[in-house]
Amino acid sequence: MPSKSQGDKASFGLTLGAIGTLLFLHVPLMIIFLYSFTTDEATYTFPLPGFTTKWFGEALKRTDLWDALTLSLKVATLSTIAALILGTLAAAAVYRSDFFGRDAVSFLLVLPIALPGIVTGIALRSAIGSLSIPFTFWTIVIGHATFCVVVVYNNVLARFRRMSGSQIEASMDLGANSFQTFRHVVLPNIGTALLAGGMLAFALSFDEVIVTTFTAGQQSTLPIWIFSQLVRPRDRPVTNVVATIVILITFLPIFFAQKISAESSESEGGSK
């Protein structure tokens, strides 16, 4: 096994596999990117018949597109805020106190992310419908919050578990009340977990289709708008332009979330 003895250098097969996987994941994205500059309106021909940036201009003029984008941003922001508050509280409760059925509660909190979106969606639709609440912006937010809470909860709980429990006692012992302890000791400890969890939640909400279809009224969020464009093959490059923008918007938070998690786990690992 010569490849094994080489230590830190990956074998040829492994390198090939990694490159293959990366191509498999990212070539379709490149295609979308490429075809937002095509001059051909309806089909994907290769090589491109011509290069143009006019679709970006076209996209700018479409008010329905901008409405969808603002709606998506608003929904993602609100569900992230809700998730940050609820997720942190839930994590604190599960971590700090030992109550009857704690493990069950923990399991139920995580369940929504494992459940197929279609199940969550239909369940929410029936629930909201049976309560005769109109399907509005707020029902979308509620729908998204169900899975955003999980992401924050998981991140924060993991951080709590790594934090030495006596830090909170030490803070109280030194004269800080609960609020001061939260502000000076707990928050700095879970800060990066909140940021990472929040960014992930935002990204999840921003591209959600299934649950949104069930909980939205007449409004279209951006992913739903894109989906509806597929039925109308005209102006296809406009859709590609939007997809490119979405990739960029989602890419940044995920990138930073990963970076933050990696950094904080390194610094905490060092203190052990």
Add this chain to the structure above:
Amino acid sequence: MTKPAIRFEKVSRHFGDVIAVDAVDLEIQDGEFFSMLGPSGSGKTTCLRMIAGFDRPTSGRIFLFGQEVSNLPPFERDVNTVFQDYALFPHMTVGDNIAYGLMIKRVPKDERKKRVDEMLDLVQLAGFAARKPSQLSGGQRQRVALARALINHPKVLLLDEPLGALDLKLRQQMQVELKSIQKRIGITFIFVTHDQEEALTMSDRIAVFNQGRIEQVGTPSEVYEKPATPFVAGFVGTSNLISGDVAKRITGSEKTFSIRPEKIYLGSLSDAPSEKMYSATGTVRDVIYLGLYTRYLVNLDDGGELVVIEQNLKTTSMDVLKTRDQKVCLSWDKEHISRVGG
């Protein structure tokens, strides 16, 4: 008359069916170095946590200099704690960790800095203020935790097995240092430990805990030389417990007594013990040569077994090993036994 620093009045703490602390009465004087000694699960840490305010008594009352504190939250008590795992705040520098209590009390920055420097001097860490806890060794973290607690001028300092994580050399060094810091600042230290040697080294008085109760409170020499119960005799140092018929034949009373192994003379059968001595004959069953001293296991003719320790003043390993299987006469001063009830 001065009030005791800490007074427990019939304090109990139950966790479900488990009685962690069982109707404990206790007084700790101002300025004492007081140790709570006992095996794990004996209730000593729970008592400490109730003084700090992390736990509330199920029943009974706790007083701090005459004022009842039983149900006050930790941040309203004039006591500070040094935690077993130090509990330093990893996101703050050493200086900010130490200044934490002052920051909460809104002490101005200049004064904070001055007092942090004083504290760093006290614990011999001058110049470490800007470091992070993760850059310190175990012993240094320990000192930071001590400084962070002392900077608030608490009336009582609580120490929860703070030396447990240190290696032997460092532990012995810190024992001396803790004692000298306590003498210098003169406040009450309450020190929880399961290490009897540590308790004997540092304390003015020791409370020996067992199964949620205090078996004995006394100075180190009282606890060591006159153990009140069989548990204390066995837990603090090693001890021989003799009871029943054997005790009657040796001392004339059936009551159980304890005698420390190092108080026993190992002599030949021809030695006539004096009036002031108790004596018993037996056979040396085993000899363990330990360099500094030798440990003998002697089977008594009347039944039972005694451990005897003799310093190797003149003897060598060759000499002591020859005593195996020999008949011997053991004798000890009548004053050195301790009746331990029963």
